[in-house]
Amino acid sequence: xxxxxxTDLPLPEEVKRxxxxxxxxLFRVDSIEAYEFHGQRxxxxxxxxxxxxxxxFIYDCVYKNHMYYDDKKTHVLIxxxxxxxxxxxxxxxxxxKSFAKSAPSDTAGMHHWHFPEHNxxxxxxxxxSNFVCFEIIHRLIRDNFV
Amino acid sequence: xxxxxxxxxxxxxxxxKKNCNHCVFLYKKSQSITNVFxxxxxxxxxGIEMSPFANLYLLEKDIENDTEDSGLQITFKxxxxxxxxxxxxxxxxxxHFDLFTMTRDLGxxxxxxxxxxxxxxxxxxxxxxxFQNPEDDHVVFSKFQPIxxxxxxxxxxxxxxxxxYFLSLEERxxxxxxxxxxxxxxxxxxxxxxxxxxxxxxxxxxxxRDKAEEDSPIYALFLRKKNKRxxxxxxxxxxGHRKRFRNFMxxxxxxxxxxxxxxxxxxxxxSVSNRNL
Numbered sequence: 001x002x003x004x005x006x007t008d009l010p011l012p013e014e015v016k017r018x019x020x021x022x023x024x025x026l027f028r029v030d031s032i033e034a035y036e037f038h039g040q041r042x043x044x045x046x047x048x049x050x051x052x053x054x055x056x057f058i059y060d061c062v063y064k065n066h067m068y069y070d071d072k073k074t075h076v077l078i079x080x081x082x083x084x085x086x087x088x089x090x091x092x093x094x095x096x097k098s099f100a101k102s103a104p105s106d107t108a109g110m111h112h113w114h115f116p117e118h119n120x121x122x123x124x125x126x127x128x129s130n131f132v133c134f135e136i137i138h139r140l141i142r143d144n145f146v
Numbered sequence: 147x148x149x150x151x152x153x154x155x156x157x158x159x160x161x162x163k164k165n166c167n168h169c170v171f172l173y174k175k176s177q178s179i180t181n182v183f184x185x186x187x188x189x190x191x192x193g194i195e196m197s198p199f200a201n202l203y204l205l206e207k208d209i210e211n212d213t214e215d216s217g218l219q220i221t222f223k224x225x226x227x228x229x230x231x232x233x234x235x236x237x238x239x240x241x242h243f244d245l246f247t248m249t250r251d252l253g254x255x256x257x258x259x260x261x262x263x264x265x266x267x268x269x270x271x272x273x274x275x276x277f278q279n280p281e282d283d284h285v286v287f288s289k290f291q292p293i294x295x296x297x298x299x300x301x302x303x304x305x306x307x308x309x310x311y312f313l314s315l316e317e318r319x320x321x322x323x324x325x326x327x328x329x330x331x332x333x334x335x336x337x338x339x340x341x342x343x344x345x346x347x348x349x350x351x352x353x354x355r356d357k358a359e360e361d362s363p364i365y366a367l368f369l370r371k372k373n374k375r376x377x378x379x380x381x382x383x384x385x386g387h388r389k390r391f392r393n394f395m396x397x398x399x400x401x402x403x404x405x406x407x408x409x410x411x412x413x414x415x416x417s418v419s420n421r422n423l
Contacts, residue, residue, distance in 0.1 A: 026201070028205055055203075055205070057202060070175075070178070071177045073179050073198075074179070074181070075180075075199055075201075076181065076182040077183050077187060078182070078185075080215050081184050081217075081218050081219070082215075083219070084221045085222050085223065086223040
């Protein structure tokens with residue numbers, strides 16, 4: 001299926017109305033990739049973290065507060081979004097840890113918690129940080145189901 | 147403000163809801179509508195080139211360019227050091243949706259959200275991106291299936307028509323009939339007016355359970371209704387529609403299927419204490 005062009009496609013009424021009543025802004029990022037590299041410069045081992053691309057269309061209604069038209073529309077297309085969570089990822093886990101440290105916590109002497117009253121990230125110790133996701137699952141099962 | 151709302155309520159036209167200012171203000175008028183599509187929408191939206199979403203493909207050379215790799219894919223990769231596995235070997239858990247969409251509708255009196263998705267499984271997983279070691283190729287997440295099917299052309303309801311689409315999903319929730327089997331719903335008249343697509347089809351037949359499209363169905367996974375300015379809502383309330391002003395959330399899942407080759411695998415996933423300490 002080829003992309004629509006102005007020459008070979010008659011615009012439907014819906015699109016005509018959309019174009020006449022809204023001003024549109026397009027953002028497009030063709031490739032977003034994130035990797036984490038381990039090892040020395042001569043023998044880097046890379047771990048993919050994220051691979052995606054994104055197209056965003058923002059429509060602002062020309063006639064603000066129009067009775068029938070939506071004031072603002074945002075359409076986001078992410079054709080693929082691949083996230084890779086590896087327990088070898090030091091950097092990724094450090095980011096999660098930094099969130100945990102910046103969040104308020106009340107963990108002193110607390111061994112039992114029940115989602116979602118407490119900040120679960122704040123309870124992950126430094127040594128467990130590489131396994132943060134699985135620690136959460138583990139704790140959920142232990143505290144709520146066992 | 148209250149006087150204006152009461153005036154709107156007095157002007158309510160029960161038989162002409164699409165031209166009724168009261169109904170438009172209460173149900174249709176949206177301040178912001180946001181759609182996020184993860185996956186290639188063109189695969190699930192015939193005639194997308196004529197739709198309001200066509201612009202999303204404006205700069206694409208080929209709309210179906212990324213079909214094979216499209217979708218939402220989450221890969222968890224874990225080191226296994228327990229008995230039965232070589233030290234340093236890896237186990238991977240994959241979750242892949244061909245299409246995953248989120249739609250949020252923000253109005254004067256509402257903050258609604260619907261999440262659609264396809265069934266998740268191991269099909270179409272791009273193994274080249276995931277693993278270098280053959281031992282890694284162990285998949286434990288084999289199926290995730292929601293329960294509420296919607297039409298494959300659901301995309302036509304995610305723009306200006308989303309408000310009516312949401313009302314029909316909401317009715318399913320209230321009638322405790324998420325599968326849409328009960329044809330004698332109490333709000334039949336209401337739905338007859340609101341649920342009508344471009345071809346003039348109306349009611350559940352127009353929106354749900356299209357048997358021709360059951361081969362790759364789309365599901366409504368999550369529904370959230372949140373009312374805003376509840377103190378003002380009472381001035382627009384109609385008899386018999388009070389239940390429409392309740393907040394609720396619904397998550398409809400039919401099956402989550404996990405395959406574990408052996409029990410040790412399950413242990414390895416959930417027992418992380420004291421490892422690598």
